[in-house]
Amino acid sequence: MYIMKRTYIFPRVVRLLVSHAVITILFLTGLLFFIHTEHFGDMIVRIMIAEHILTLTLFYYRIFKPVKEMNRAFVAFSEGYTMQDIFNQRFEINAEHDAMIQRVNQILDKTEMFKMSKRQAEYLALQNQINPHFLYNTLEGIRSEALIGGMDSVAEMAEALAKFFRYTISNLKTMVTVEDELNNVRNYCLIQQYRFGNKIQLKIEYDDGDEEIIRNSKMPKLILQPIVENSIRHGIEPLIGQGSIVIRLQIVSGKLHIFISDNGIGMANDALLELNQKLKKTFPAVEESEQSGGIAMVNVNNRIKLLFGDEYGLHFYSTPQLGTDVEILLPVNESKAG
């Protein structure tokens, strides 16, 4: 992270103005005394011009440029491109302004914590409504009956469904291992295969030598499955012919890069640009997302950005009729894990 020691601009302005005023008054006074002295008068005027140039230069580098830098961060924040930059600036107006900004940061964090807990509560409510043990027992019952009746595929399907619900509803951890997430994706694809047959092929590739570290790394729960679901629903389902999903995982300099590629029908260019534009921003209007679709992807992206910062998240690459690639960037084994 590039957080630096903060410098305040207002004291700089005061110092510069005061010193400039004092110097100007001194020279003007001097000029009054030596106005009739040809040699000294000229020299004082020259020094004053030099002092003005120096003041302007200092003003440009020490005040104007830092304010410009701050302004860029404010613009990026107001347009929704970044959440962190205004809190991690090199310059602030003064200590009070800095304190206010940090307070806003805390409030935002609390709001987000509130949202997260709200979501957690929603999970719990859903859990109570469904009564998972009843559901699992029923699914186990279906599985036993199917095995006795020689219907292996029904038994497998019931088992996969039970596993899927157990992971989605009962596992209340926010962070899970990559291995768990991948198992959930495998399970989800298995369920989908009962619907689509062999139309969906799932392939998982790890980068050479890093498989063990990748498997044991922690990541937020339910990141991969919504993306795979999206690939199947919007990419592979309308596709005529064999569909494939490839998940590639790689660790580079403490960051987990996940590529999810499908060979589905892809996205129109305008839809792709709109989606990537939404993903660049941390707080898109929820109503807007709900209306224009892609809410699952925006939510997944928001979760990642809120948990780890602006530099992480999703990015889509897609070509109509040729498929879609989703790049997910996450930190590896962050302290927030668990």
Place this chain on the structure above:
Amino acid sequence: MKREVLRLENVTIENKGIVYLDDFSLTIVEGEIIGMIGTNHHGLDELIRLICDNISLKFGRVYFNEKVVNTYLWDTRVTNKVFLIDQKSRLVPDLTVSDNIFVLRKGFKKYVINRKMLNQQVNQTMQELGLKIDPNLLVSQLNSFERCTVELIRAVLTGSNLILLREINEVLSSSELSDFFDMIRYYRKQGISFLYIANHHEEVFQICTRFALVEDGRIVKFLFQDEMNEQHITPFVKPIENLEKKRRIHNSPVLELQDIRTEYMNGISCKVYAGECLTFLDCNNMLIQDLVSLFKSDQIEFEGSIIKDGKTVQSKKDFRNLSEDLIVIPENPIKNMLFSELTYLENLSFLVDQKIHKSLMKRSIYKSIEKEYIKEIGEDLKVSYIDQMSPQSLYTLIYYKALLYNPEVVCIVQPFLGADMYLRVHIAKLINRLKQEGIAVIILTIHVTDVLAVSDELYLVENGRLSQEDKIKENKSVKENYYRYRFEEKLKKNK
């Protein structure tokens, strides 16, 4: 765990309302070779300037060796330790190889230069690479391959861990490119990363570990090693379709070369027919200069005979006639064939005055030309200043200039050099237009890519000598198989 050398994070570069890079994200890992082609060249210059010099961003961040070196928040003006090797030399021509490698680099503070030691180090590096370049040789005496090699060694010895290669395939022949790729693989194993920007995926696929396709300043597709094949890339590229071939109308050739021998040509013989295209694929980058000199009737000593319209070219008058009936479109014709101070129409008519032997042309001739070509060329014909025109329009001007002159033979040197995907398709159509008018076309190239679509015959020249068994007859499937065979063979060898 792999180490990140360069990371571009959501980079957007905009200048005067034009977006050059749009939400561009790319990570280059230690020891990785990223191949990159652009369907158009939009944004690639800015990408290189960004990586080398950290130009201003509208949004995003650039990390080099895991540190932020550029951000949209402030201008850093820091240059990264990245080397660019492209068609233009960055070496000092009047200094020796060893001086260029060691003395000119930053941090070299010795007042007394121990030449023996420097040469020893250069020789040692050359030995590791299996090369023989004299360290005392002046850079101006080096050929393109040696120049690129010296730049590569200089980059490595300076400690750069990211090297950008841009369209080097345009200056290196197939065999030289293959040798250069071997060196890249050697340095890749030592942890040096490369970003190779080219115009043809065929060349990039041979060497890269990951591939990115760029369009309008955005990455539209990444391909991983197992996906680097024709099946995956074909939907994205705009191919030059095999253009319709006409049957040979005339049995007698318009031009024939019989056993031509010069310093670099060793018994070259060929026949060129009206409305057909013959291509010389020069594997060693030796032949082109001599053949162009021969066609331009420059002072070049040669043995053998040139037969035009059934008569041997012998006297000065014959050579003058030959040069009148044969025009050469050189490499980079936009730079070498057009005059920016002339209008489009004046440029188009430029060669006609030679044909009608009048230094000043009447206004009526211009009007007549305008009337004839306005339908094909369109409103471009009325443009007064050609500087701001697109490469596509300028290539149209160049080829229609040749068409208007109506020679018997047009010799084109590396017609697809430096052209992006769309421009290549356009150039192929223009070459076909020449053929349709019954003009014989000779293409001199060092790369097989693209030329097959317009060629009726291909001559493979190795060390100035024709490889008889590789002479390819007019046959679509033979051409395709030949090409695929060569491509797959290279891939197999490299893997």
